[in-house]
Amino acid sequence: MSDDCLFCKIIAGEIPSDKVYSDDDVYAFHDINPAAPSHILIIPKKHLADVKSADDSDQALLGKLLLKANEIARDQGLEEAGYRYVINTGRDGGQTVYHLHLHIMGGRGMGWPPG
């Protein structure tokens, strides 16, 4: 828990969120400003500022984040048409919240490369 972190406050229930999934390790909720018809964020409950802050001790946690994202994408009905995962990192990566989060986006064609 980082005291001044928005997503730690969401995990703690101090800031409301539209929960999709929760267990001991990860928490998933709808993005407040969706960029696609289905836009969910999945985060580790452990505070990691960004993906590059992870180390070897986080190997299982990062694996779980992806595997749970797969389950969520399936539960959202995105599997057949496809979906996109995004982890923005740092300023040029467009990161605005410094608690690691994986965007799960689908429900429309998104093209490549992104704008």
Ligand code: AMP
């Ligand atoms: P990023 O730009 O990758 O750091 O993504 C941060 C994401 O968090 C953005 O897509 C925001 O819309 C989303 N976001 C910010 N505040 C909240 C909130 N209180 N609840 C849900 N999503 C949020």
Ligand code: ZN
């Ligand atoms: Zn945090």
